[in-house]
Amino acid sequence: MKTVIMAGGRGSRISELFPDIPKPMIPIDGIPVLERELCSLRDQGFNDIILTVSYLHEKIEEHFGDGSKLGIKIKYFIEKTPLGNAGALYFLLDELGDEPFLLLNADAVFDVDFRQMIRFHVENNADVTLFTHPNSHPYDSGLIISDDNKKVLQWLAKEDQRPEYYKNRVNAGLHVINPKVLRENPLMEIVNKSIVEGGGLPYKIDLDRMILKPLANTGRMYCYDSPEYVKDMGTPDRYRAVIKDFQKGIIVGKNLSNPQKAIFLDRDGTINKYVGFLRNAEEFELIDGVSEAIKIINSLDFLCIVITNQPVIARGEVTVDELNSIHNKLETMLGHAGGFLNGIYYCPHHPHKGYAGEVIELKIDCNCRKPKPGLLLEASKDFNINLSQSFMVGDSESDVIAGKNAGCKTVLITEDITLPANYGQDYSVCSLLEFVKNHLCTMQ
Numbered sequence: 305m306k307t308v309i310m311a312g313g314r315g316s317r318i319s320e321l322f323p324d325i326p327k328p329m330i331p332i333d334g335i336p337v338l339e340r341e342l343c344s345l346r347d348q349g350f351n352d353i354i355l356t357v358s359y360l361h362e363k364i365e366e367h368f369g370d371g372s373k374l375g376i377k378i379k380y381f382i383e384k385t386p387l388g389n390a391g392a393l394y395f396l397l398d399e400l401g402d403e404p405f406l407l408l409n410a411d412a413v414f415d416v417d418f419r420q421m422i423r424f425h426v427e428n429n430a431d432v433t434l435f436t437h438p439n440s441h442p443y444d445s446g447l448i449i450s451d452d453n454k455k456v457l458q459w460l461a462k463e464d465q466r467p468e469y470y471k472n473r474v475n476a477g478l479h480v481i482n483p484k485v486l487r488e489n490p491l492m493e494i495v496n497k498s499i500v501e502g503g504g505l506p507y508k509i510d511l512d513r514m515i516l517k518p519l520a521n522t523g524r525m526y527c528y529d530s531p532e533y534v535k536d537m538g539t540p541d542r543y544r545a546v547i548k549d550f551q552k553g554i555i556v557g558k559n560l561s562n563p564q565k566a567i568f569l570d571r572d573g574t575i576n577k578y579v580g581f582l583r584n585a586e587e588f589e590l591i592d593g594v595s596e597a598i599k600i601i602n603s604l605d606f607l608c609i610v611i612t613n614q615p616v617i618a619r620g621e622v623t624v625d626e627l628n629s630i631h632n633k634l635e636t637m638l639g640h641a642g643g644f645l646n647g648i649y650y651c652p653h654h655p656h657k658g659y660a661g662e663v664i665e666l667k668i669d670c671n672c673r674k675p676k677p678g679l680l681l682e683a684s685k686d687f688n689i690n691l692s693q694s695f696m697v698g699d700s701e702s703d704v705i706a707g708k709n710a711g712c713k714t715v716l717i718t719e720d721i722t723l724p725a726n727y728g729q730d731y732s733v734c735s736l737l738e739f740v741k742n743h744l745c746t747m748q
Contacts, residue, residue: 311410312358328410388508409477435478438644469632563690570698571612593737595641617652618666675705
C-alpha cells in the first residue's frame, strides 16, 4: 500500500523555536519527527512513500534522498504554488492507481498501528476511513458523529452548530482513502481542465471541507476510534508537551501493538452522583473532583474506560439513544474541563423477568453484567490491555468482584474510609481523585 504524507507545512506558530527548518524536520530527541514516522511505517511494512512538500523542501530532500538509507522508497511532489492540503492528490492519481492508500499529516506527531486501521477499512468495505480519537478540547474542534457501526453520519466543523451534548470524537488527520473518492468528486473536472491548460489550480483544495465532509451520511466513510498517540506540535507549548511524552515513553507506548494499561471506572457513585436509576441527562451531575482526576489519568500512561451496568434499558425505562445522550453529557462536561474517556462499555441486561414494560430479549443472565468480567474482557480485547497492570475503580461489591474476576487490581470508593467494607479490594479511598493523587501518581 502506498503512503502519502503531507509534509509541506511551514510551521509559522512554532518558528520562534525553529526558524530555519520546515515543520516536518523539527527534532524529537535529535531525530526529525518525519524520520520517526517513516521508520514506524517501515517497521509495519509500508515502504512506498510519497512526500508532498513545499516550504524549504530542499532540506527534506537533502536529508532523506530516495529513502534508501531508511530502507524505503521515497518520491516527492513539490508544490511550487500552494494547492491546499488536498490539491496535490489530484496530480498524483495516476501514481496512486486504484488501490487504497494511507494519507497522513506530517504536522502531527503519531505512532499508530496502521495495520489494524487498514483491517478495519477492508472489513467495512469503506471508501474512506478516518482515524478518530477524543481530545482535551472538543469544544473548539471539528466533531465526527457516527452510528453504532462507525459509519460517519455528520462531520461538524468548528464553525458548525453542534448539539448541546456530544461524543468527544475528533478527526486526527490520518486516513485510508480509495482513489475513486477523488475521481468521483466534482473537483476532478476542474483539476483536469487545469492540467490540460498547463496552469495551476484556480483555488486551494481543502481535504476536509471539499472532499471528506460531503461523504458524511453516504455510508461510504467510517471512523476508526483509537487511543493511540496523535498530537499536533504546532506551538511551542505543544512541542514541549510532546517532548515530555516522548521522554516518558508515552508516544511509542500508546501504539496498540504494545500492551496497554487502563483505569476502569464504574459510573454511578464513582463518576456521577448516585440518584438511583438515572433515567435522563438532566439528572446527571459529576462528583466534585472527577474531572480533575480523569484529566490526570489522561496525562499518564493509562487508558480511561467506563464499565457500567445499565439495567434501565432492559427494564424499558431508558432507550439506547437516551443512554447515549447521558453519556454525551458526560463526555461534553469532561471535555470542557480538559479530560476525556477512551471508551464507555455498558451492560443493558437484567436477569429477572416478568415486569411491565420490560424489553424481554434483554432479560437474560449475560456474561457482561458486573460482577461478571465480560465488559472488562471485551475492552481488553479491543485495546490490547494488560489486565494485571490495570485497575477497576467503583463504589460497590460488584465492581470489586468484577475487577478481581478480570485479574485487575481493585479500588473501592467508600464513605467510611476508617472502617471500609472488605470485598478483597486492594485500595479503599473516599473518592476517585484521592486514588489518582495519592496512589496512582505515586506509582509512576
